[in-house]
Amino acid sequence: GKYGTRYGASLRKMVKKMEITQHSKYTCTFCGKEAMKRSVVG
Numbered sequence: 001g002k003y004g005t006r007y008g009a010s011l012r013k014m015v016k017k018m019e020i021t022q023h024s025k026y027t028c029t030f031c032g033k034e035a036m037k038r039s040v041v042g
Contacts, residue, residue, distance in 0.1 A: 007015075
């Protein structure tokens with residue numbers, strides 16, 4: 001993907017999963033609030 005080999009496979013998998021959840025309903029994964037401004041609305 002957009003991440004190079006310097007990232008481990010497990011980290012990439014985790015990030016990909018995070019991105020999928022973020023795009024479906026954007027909630028901050030850390031605080032559980034709908035936060036973290038996104039310029040692109042998908």
